[in-house]
Amino acid sequence: MKGKAWGWIEDNREHIVGLSDRVWDYAELGLAEERSSRLLAGELESHGFEVERGVAGMPTAFVATWSNGDGPTIGLMGEYDALPGLSNGKVPRKEPLRPGAPGHGCGHNVHGVTAVAAAIATRHEIEDAGIGGTLRMYGCPAEESYDGKVFMVRAGLFGGVDACLSHHPGSVNTAGLSSSTAINSVKFHFHGKTSHAAGSPEQGRSALDAVELMNVGVNFLREHVIDKARIHYVIEEGGGQPNVVPDYARSWYYIRAPERDQVDHIYARILKVAEGAALMTETTLRVEFLTGVYNTLPSKALSGVVVSNMREIGAPSYTAEELAFAAEIARSFPREQKVDNLRKSKMPHPEKYLDVDIVTDILDPWNEGEVSGGSTDVADVSWQTPTMEFGTAAFVLGAPGHSWQTVACSGTSLGHKSLIFAAKTMAGAALDLLTKPELLAEAREEHAKKMQGRTYRCAIPDDIGPPLEVAKVQAAKLG
Ligand SMILES: [Zn+2]
Numbered sequence: 001m002k003g004k005a006w007g008w009i010e011d012n013r014e015h016i017v018g019l020s021d022r023v024w025d026y027a028e029l030g031l032a033e034e035r036s037s038r039l040l041a042g043e044l045e046s047h048g049f050e051v052e053r054g055v056a057g058m059p060t061a062f063v064a065t066w067s068n069g070d071g072p073t074i075g076l077m078g079e080y081d082a083l084p085g086l087s088n089g090k091v092p093r094k095e096p097l098r099p100g101a102p103g104h105g106c107g108h109n110v111h112g113v114t115a116v117a118a119a120i121a122t123r124h125e126i127e128d129a130g131i132g133g134t135l136r137m138y139g140c141p142a143e144e145s146y147d148g149k150v151f152m153v154r155a156g157l158f159g160g161v162d163a164c165l166s167h168h169p170g171s172v173n174t175a176g177l178s179s180s181t182a183i184n185s186v187k188f189h190f191h192g193k194t195s196h197a198a199g200s201p202e203q204g205r206s207a208l209d210a211v212e213l214m215n216v217g218v219n220f221l222r223e224h225v226i227d228k229a230r231i232h233y234v235i236e237e238g239g240g241q242p243n244v245v246p247d248y249a250r251s252w253y254y255i256r257a258p259e260r261d262q263v264d265h266i267y268a269r270i271l272k273v274a275e276g277a278a279l280m281t282e283t284t285l286r287v288e289f290l291t292g293v294y295n296t297l298p299s300k301a302l303s304g305v306v307v308s309n310m311r312e313i314g315a316p317s318y319t320a321e322e323l324a325f326a327a328e329i330a331r332s333f334p335r336e337q338k339v340d341n342l343r344k345s346k347m348p349h350p351e352k353y354l355d356v357d358i359v360t361d362i363l364d365p366w367n368e369g370e371v372s373g374g375s376t377d378v379a380d381v382s383w384q385t386p387t388m389e390f391g392t393a394a395f396v397l398g399a400p401g402h403s404w405q406t407v408a409c410s411g412t413s414l415g416h417k418s419l420i421f422a423a424k425t426m427a428g429a430a431l432d433l434l435t436k437p438e439l440l441a442e443a444r445e446e447h448a449k450k451m452q453g454r455t456y457r458c459a460i461p462d463d464i465g466p467p468l469e470v471a472k473v474q475a476a477k478l479g
Contacts, residue, residue: 001435005125005427006313009117009420016117016423017416019043023109024411027082027102029479030142031471033060036080036109037139040116044137047120056155058466061148062139063157066123071132072440074122074430075164077381077389078115079108079143084478088404090411092328096404102479103407106144107169107394110410110419114167117419118426125431133434136161140377142471147185147291149377151466154458158384163302163433163443166378167422169415170391171399172347172359173315175303178296178367181230181256182263183375184459185290188214188274192283194247204245208238210281211249217273218253225266230256230373258371260294260459290467292459295371296379297450301443302388302429303365309428310362315393316417318358326357326414329396329405338398346370358414359393383456386443390425394418 009016023036037053037060044064045051051064086103087096097103119137126133138157141148152158190211195204218231225231233253239246255270257263271287278285318326330338342350348366353359381387394415399405409415433440 001129002125002428002431004128005121005431006424008121008124009423009427013420016113017419019116020109020113020415020419021411023080023112024104027087027104029084029102029471029475030081030145031058031060031148031466031468032475032479033080033141036112037062037141040078040080040112040139043116044119047123049119049123049137055157056151056466058141058148058151058468060141061152064119064137064139065134066119067134068126069132071134072162072434073134073136073160074433075136075138075158075161075385076115076119076426076430077138077140077149077164077166077378078112079140080112081108081142081144083144083402086402086404086407088407090408092325092408093332094404103404104410105402105404105407107406107410107415108143110169110394110415110422111167112139114419114422114426117423118430121423121427122430125427126434131434135430143377145474146467146471147293147377148466150291150293150380150458150460153380153384154460158381161385162440164381164385164387165302165426165429166387166389167426168389168391169394169410169418169422171393171395171397172363173310173361173392174363174365175306175388175390176367177298177300177303177365178370178372179258179298180296180372180379181258181375182260182293182295182379183254183256184263184267184292185254187236187250187252187288187290189250189286189288190248190278190283191286192245192247192281195245197243197245201245205282206245207249207283208246210277210283210285211235211238211251213280214251214274214277217276218270221269221273226257226262228258228371229262229266230254231266256373256375258295263292289461289464290470293375293377294379294383294456294459296376297382297447298368299382299386299388299443299446300368301439301446302386303390305429305432305439306388306390306425307362307364309425309432312428313421313424315360315362316421317360318417322413323357325412326396329399329408330357332405333399341398353397357396359397383451383454386447392418392422392425
């Protein structure tokens with residue numbers, strides 16, 4: 001039954017890879033992905049999807065729908081934002097294409113196109129076979145920076161979706177069951193009074209002092225929060241030069257923990273520390289809440305559907321040239337780092353993979369109950385409907401994420417093979433969910449159980465929209 005969908009992907013391989021390479025070239029930052037989103041939305045439109053652009057208040061977000069009558073609604077999500085400062089050529093060494101420019105260091109050029117190709121392939125299959133159901137491809141901006149999906153969830157765009165699939169290029173082929181941390185992203189603006197720092201220091205009220213005292217307070221607070229919390233900050237603005245007491249200073253915090261309510265509790269205490277710092281320094285404080293996401297609720301049922309499709313398709317194999325490219329990348333980071341990464345991932349039989357640069361095995365998910373340190377806005381979707389973000393090998397095993405190494409891999413045949421394999425997997429899984437009601441029922445039952453005692457209330461206050469202005473300033477500076 002899936003032959004037509006998989007055949008379509010195979011027949012259009014070059015075109016699909018071309019789309020991914022174009023998004024790789026564009027390398028646009030979050031909420032500035034104008035050309036990337038136009039390209040992907042246009043592609044879906046040319047295949048008969050009805051496209052709504054600029055959804056949830058974000059010009060680069062879109063939803064593309066194709067319906068074949070009554071039946072389940074399957075969501076497919078794609079991202080296309082790049083990361084600042086990571087520009088690199090398609091070479092196995094650090095060699096920026098445009099120094100300081102963004103690059104696809106998380107492989108989101110592959111991420112977005114996987115879902116587009118899977119949506120179109122599935123559409124052809126269900127139309128030909130007369131399968132009832134609806135496909136909705138979600139073009140999701142700014143995963144790396146401003147959590148576009150949270151605004152899309154808040155706008156009700158995931159209502160009526162029976163299950164949602166997403167793919168992220170990675171270093172193994174599996175549909176992992178680990179969760180991700182919930183997070184708040186918040187800026188703290190302190191305002192004081194300038195004065196001559198030597199001549200009349202008593203007249204000054206230093207905003208930088210407030211930022212520093214807040215950081216000291218938070219660093220003491222670390223001892224009294226749960227072990228798995230992660231709190232990190234940068235000082236974005238700290239004054240002009242030492243002989244002027246800074247009347248303005250700003251810090252930017254990420255506050256993470258395994259469960260949403262844990263973030264809420266820690267955040268409430270951090271607000272008190274910030275207020276305390278303002279009180280101590282006689283400065284005023286303005287809190288700018290940027291975004292907040294939930295922890296991911298993984299889906300064992302969907303993971304099973306995805307992995308069985310991977311096995312039916314078979315993972316890609318690699319040419320001697322590709323393996324040499326991967327080996328050269330592997331030489332760019334210490335072997336101990338790879339050992340550490342494998343140990344940290346709790347991957348079964350890590351010793352098997354010590355000399356493997358590109359994984360060709362399809363692995364059973366091993367990480368149920370684990371929480372990765374990072375966060376993703378896929379999590380908020382997972383509180384609405386059964387959701388699975390699976391991975392296919394595109395990167396060299398053990399290579400750091402968000403690095404020139406991942407930029408290079410995302411744009412070469414390693415990324416391309418990962419993309420084609422993932423698109424077939426996603427199409428196959430979508431077709432299973434459309435045609436086997438028992439699979440969907442199992443996923444929905446598991447989800448309902450996970451949601452018992454949990455309610456979703458968007459972490460971003462109602463009056464706060466997508467940070468379009470902040471993104472514009474960032475894109476102008478780093479784009
Ligand atoms: Zn990513």
